Amino acid sequence: MTASTVPSVPTPGHLRSDAGGARAAAPSQAGRTPGELVLHPVALGSLVLLLVNDHVLKGWGPGWLTGKLSDVAGLAFLPFLLVALHDVALRRDAPGVRSAVVAASSTGLLFAAVKLLDPVRSTAAEAAGLAREPLDRLAALLTGGAAPHGGPAVVVADPSDVLAVVACAAVVLVVRRRATAAAGRT
Amino acid sequence: MEGYRRRASRVRGAAVGVVLVVGVLATVATTPGERPCPEPSASTTTSAFFGQQRSDLDRSSWQVDVGEQRSGAFSVRAVHVRVQTCAAHGSSDGTSPVDVELSVVDHGSGTTIRSFAEAARVVDGNGRARAPVGVQLEDEVTLPDGARQQEVELTFDLPLDVAEPVTLRLDDFGDPAGGDALLEPIPLGWGLP
Numbered sequence: 001m002t003a004s005t006v007p008s009v010p011t012p013g014h015l016r017s018d019a020g021g022a023r024a025a026a027p028s029q030a031g032r033t034p035g036e037l038v039l040h041p042v043a044l045g046s047l048v049l050l051l052v053n054d055h056v057l058k059g060w061g062p063g064w065l066t067g068k069l070s071d072v073a074g075l076a077f078l079p080f081l082l083v084a085l086h087d088v089a090l091r092r093d094a095p096g097v098r099s100a101v102v103a104a105s106s107t108g109l110l111f112a113a114v115k116l117l118d119p120v121r122s123t124a125a126e127a128a129g130l131a132r133e134p135l136d137r138l139a140a141l142l143t144g145g146a147a148p149h150g151g152p153a154v155v156v157a158d159p160s161d162v163l164a165v166v167a168c169a170a171v172v173l174v175v176r177r178r179a180t181a182a183a184g185r186t
Numbered sequence: 187m188e189g190y191r192r193r194a195s196r197v198r199g200a201a202v203g204v205v206l207v208v209g210v211l212a213t214v215a216t217t218p219g220e221r222p223c224p225e226p227s228a229s230t231t232t233s234a235f236f237g238q239q240r241s242d243l244d245r246s247s248w249q250v251d252v253g254e255q256r257s258g259a260f261s262v263r264a265v266h267v268r269v270q271t272c273a274a275h276g277s278s279d280g281t282s283p284v285d286v287e288l289s290v291v292d293h294g295s296g297t298t299i300r301s302f303a304e305a306a307r308v309v310d311g312n313g314r315a316r317a318p319v320g321v322q323l324e325d326e327v328t329l330p331d332g333a334r335q336q337e338v339e340l341t342f343d344l345p346l347d348v349a350e351p352v353t354l355r356l357d358d359f360g361d362p363a364g365g366d367a368l369l370e371p372i373p374l375g376w377g378l379p
Contacts, residue, residue, distance in 0.1 A: 033195060035202040038209060047209055054216050074216060081209045088206070128214075135215045 034091050035084040042170050043084075046077035067156070071164035075111060079103040079171035094182075100175040108165035115161050128153040259295030260302055262288050262356060281343040283319075284308070286354060292334045299323065299336045306356050308342045311349035316342050 037043065050073035058066045082103040083095045113120040132153065254263045266287040286308075290299050300323055307315045320341035327335045344352070 033198045033202055035206060036198060038205040039198070039201055044205065047205065047212060050212050050216065051208075054212070070216060074213065077209060078213060081206070081213065084202070084206060088202075131214045135211065 032094060035088040037087065037095060037171075037175070038080050038084040040080065040174055042174055043077060043080035046073045046080070046167075046170070049073040050077055067158075068161070068164065071111075071161050072167045075107060075164050076167040076170045078107045079168050080174075082107065083171060083175070094178070095175055097172065097176050097179060100172045104168040104172050108168040111165055111168075112162045114155060115157065116159055118157075121155050121157060125153050125155045128155070256293075259293050260299075260356070261291045261293065263291075265354065281345050284342045284344050286340045286342065288338055288340070288354075290336055290338050291329065292336075293331075294333070299326070299334065299338065302356070303338045303340060306340055306354060308344060308352060309355055310344075310352050314345070314348075315355075316344060319343050 038047075049069065053066055053069045053073060057069070079100065080103075083099050086099060086103070087095050114124045115121070254261050256262075267284065286306075290302060292299050292302070295302070300321060303321050303323070304318065306318055309315045318340040320339075322339040322341075324337040329335055
């Protein structure tokens with residue numbers, strides 16, 4: 001990133017620092033839709049894989065592969081979701097590399113903590129159980145199925161799952177690429 | 187041109203909104219595996235046959251490899267058992283449905299596979315026998331040797347305090363050669379054989 005790529009008129013967005021100065025090269029607010037990062041093919045692909053895997057493939061053949069696919073797809077998509085929600089909430093410049101790194105690392109660290117630390121895992125299981133309870137009730141109501149049991153969700157304690165955090169890096173690569181492309185256009 | 191851009195922008199904004207909502211729901215409602223059964227209270231009954239207490243992975247169904255059991259007119263293979271986990275909780279009549287799927291071949295009994303299936307019994311360790319409360323048959327297939335094969339799903343209402351070993355007994359009443367009265371009892375318990 002060179003100084004020549006920074007627009008000459010200062011705006012609040014330009015005054016914020018960002019990793020590698022990527023924000024300075026990010027597209028301006030004009031002509032873009034806040035949160036549009038979730039429409040990137042990597043994000044959409046991860047979301048589709050997560051939905052198909054969790055709600056179709058696991059029903060056909062639950063096992064090691066579907067468990068790992070779920071982790072990888074979820075860890076790839078969640079940082080995109082966080083960055084996009086942040087973008088929608090703030091409605092400033094396009095998300096920069098720093099936002100992506102923060103989203104990716106916080107997702108990865110939280111996931112690793114859930115997989116490796118018993119207290120974090122039990123708290124996460126309680127939270128997941130509470131969060132999905134209304135959805136389970138709604139699904140039971142719509143399908144005429146059995147009412148949910150309630151209580152915490154089961155979170156499998158498998159340290160090998162932590163390898164899947166590599167997928168969190170996808171959002172950083174995508175955002176950096178977009179920033180580089182935007183810098184090339186200016 | 188400006189109108190087109192505005193429309194495109196609106197469509198893009200709507201698409202973002204849809205993906206964000208679906209994404210949040212997908213993240214919350216991801217399948218975290220089965221939930222553990224609630225701790226049984228003093229007034230509820232649990233048995234070794236039901237519930238997750240016997241399996242860390244909590245698969246509510248399993249396959250029993252019986253090879254091909256043949257006795258006279260009928261042979262049976264590929265027995266698949268499906269139970270309701272946490273069955274002890276929320277069941278008021280003290281029973282829980284257990285589905286048993288099996289592949290039955292009729293080698294010329296002179297009767298129907300349905301009659302054969304309806305005569306099936308599940309017997310538990312205390313000698314209590316239960317007849318199927320539901321019998322469903324898929325379309326019949328004629329094998330090259332002329333035998334008839336059908337996939338059968340039997341539903342049994344088993345008592346929650348069912349005692350192991352739980353076995354499936356199939357009456358070979360259609361055996362024209364008058365062979366053994368019963369096929370070997372098929373064990374249905376967790377993780378068997």
